Amino acid sequence: MATRAMRERLALPQQFRRWRSRHRDPATALFRGLRLRLTLWYSGVLTVSLLLAGIGLYFGVERLVLRPITQDVDRQVAQMARDWAREGRPPCPLPGASRSVSFYAVCFEVDDDDLEPTDDVKELEPEPPHEFLDDDLAHRALAQGTASDVMDGGHEVGALYRTAQVVRDRSSGSVLGVVQGGRSIAEQRSALAALRTILLALGGVALLVATLGGLFLSGRALAPARLAFARQQAFIADASHELRTPLTLLRANAEVLLRRRDRFDPEDAALLEDIVAETAHMDHLASNLLTLARLDANRLQLEYDVVDLSELVAAIARRVAALAAERQIVVEVAADRRVVIVGDRQALEQAALILVDNALKYTPPGGRVTLRTDTSDGEAHLVVADTGVGIDPAHLPRLGERFYRVDKARSRETGGVGLGLAIARGIATAHGGTLRLESQPGRGTTATLTFPAKGPGRAPEN
Numbered sequence: 001m002a003t004r005a006m007r008e009r010l011a012l013p014q015q016f017r018r019w020r021s022r023h024r025d026p027a028t029a030l031f032r033g034l035r036l037r038l039t040l041w042y043s044g045v046l047t048v049s050l051l052l053a054g055i056g057l058y059f060g061v062e063r064l065v066l067r068p069i070t071q072d073v074d075r076q077v078a079q080m081a082r083d084w085a086r087e088g089r090p091p092c093p094l095p096g097a098s099r100s101v102s103f104y105a106v107c108f109e110v111d112d113d114d115l116e117p118t119d120d121v122k123e124l125e126p127e128p129p130h131e132f133l134d135d136d137l138a139h140r141a142l143a144q145g146t147a148s149d150v151m152d153g154g155h156e157v158g159a160l161y162r163t164a165q166v167v168r169d170r171s172s173g174s175v176l177g178v179v180q181g182g183r184s185i186a187e188q189r190s191a192l193a194a195l196r197t198i199l200l201a202l203g204g205v206a207l208l209v210a211t212l213g214g215l216f217l218s219g220r221a222l223a224p225a226r227l228a229f230a231r232q233q234a235f236i237a238d239a240s241h242e243l244r245t246p247l248t249l250l251r252a253n254a255e256v257l258l259r260r261r262d263r264f265d266p267e268d269a270a271l272l273e274d275i276v277a278e279t280a281h282m283d284h285l286a287s288n289l290l291t292l293a294r295l296d297a298n299r300l301q302l303e304y305d306v307v308d309l310s311e312l313v314a315a316i317a318r319r320v321a322a323l324a325a326e327r328q329i330v331v332e333v334a335a336d337r338r339v340v341i342v343g344d345r346q347a348l349e350q351a352a353l354i355l356v357d358n359a360l361k362y363t364p365p366g367g368r369v370t371l372r373t374d375t376s377d378g379e380a381h382l383v384v385a386d387t388g389v390g391i392d393p394a395h396l397p398r399l400g401e402r403f404y405r406v407d408k409a410r411s412r413e414t415g416g417v418g419l420g421l422a423i424a425r426g427i428a429t430a431h432g433g434t435l436r437l438e439s440q441p442g443r444g445t446t447a448t449l450t451f452p453a454k455g456p457g458r459a460p461e462n
Contacts (some may be wrong), residue, residue, distance in 0.1 A: 158186025236292035295426035310335035328365035363388035
């Protein structure tokens with residue numbers, strides 16, 4: 001009854017894990033990532049294009065709107081400077097009836113190396129804003145000949161374009177003063193601000209629509225590739241499955257013949273041994289390909305149950321004890337308490353055996369392999385650490401890739417085909433976990449399988 005109740009409690013978590021496994025299988029992750037990258041590239045190019053078009057349009061319109069105004073102000077100030085130099089007296093204040101109401105002008109005379117307005121500012125027509133009368137622009141004009149800027153003329157005037165020009169005596173060339181004129185460009189600035197807002201809004205909407213459209217189109221474009229990938233995985237799985245039977249028969253027949261090796265010439269017996277070795281290698285390769293193809297296609301049948309990792313590593317240690325003793329390697333188990341997860345025991349055992357097998361292969365005689373389990377932060381860990389030859393850090397990022405081997409010649413001698421770690425990683429992923437590898441040349445390797453722990457890390461009591 002307790003077992004039945006436990007299985008009922010695990011029903012929902014199992015369903016959730018299966019649903020998550022389906023959405024985390026390598027093929028789905030591959031095409032989801034490819035679709036996202038295509039959309040990001042498309043959106044990035046479109047964003048740059050929209051920015052360049054918007055910036056070009058904005059500054060083009062700004063030039064068309066403001067340039068006639070600035071040219072008109074420059075022309076009027078230049079005319080006032082010529083009148084002052086010709087008549088010998090400042091043309092300020094301006095006769096209001098002959099000037100645009102938005103055109104402001106003030107004349108500064110040189111007085112003891114300083115600049116003073118020629119008339120009371122109250123007599124200027126139209127009356128300029130207080131900020132316009134600031135003589136900093138006139139001082140810059142004294143240093144450069146002419147100067148211009150855009151300033152804030154206050155709430156009533158708004159943005160104000162102003163320019164200043166030095167006036168010199170025609171005969172002596174001495175400085176008579178500075179003419180400064182300006183005109184409000186608040187309306188034009190307001191129109192440009194509205195244009196900027198419209199461009200940003202339209203650009204944002206266009207980018208959003210284009211991104212959603214890009215997601216849709218990339219999904220449609222990748223659909224044939226995804227179908228072809230699925231067919232390829234199915235072909236690999238079917239081919240691997242079909243190859244295993246004849247390979248098994250071939251190997252069995254060769255082994256039967258080898259039992260009668262005394263009837264064969266030594267060379268024929270050696271050939272039979274080679275046949276047995278090669279068929280064993282091919283059978284191992286076909287089995288690994290079949291497992292990977294099923295993992296990719298999410299067709300690996302997993303039977304979820306409560307699994308005690310501490311018991312699992314103890315069982316594995318007993319299984320490899322004879323092989324470890326033959327290689328003069330000490331296998332230790334450091335699992336003093338129960339560490340339980342929800343998973344498929346056979347698949348988890350296969351993943352752990354792959355790590356232990358690798359540790360035994362690359363640990364020299366006299367070395368040590370330690371199997372450890374623990375929990376932390378809601379995660380269960382199965383750790384296989386050895387004191388073997390270690391791995392160069394340059395290879396670590398690629399370990400787990402299919403058919404990737406650090407030393408291909410050595411892997412061939414030890415029977416490795418470069419698929420073990422890929423299978424272990426695939427099994428970990430199918431359980432919502434990860435595989436992490438750490439290694440230092442000459443100091444050994446540590447492989448850690450991490451899974452979501454069941455409860456606080458202890459199995460429920462029956």
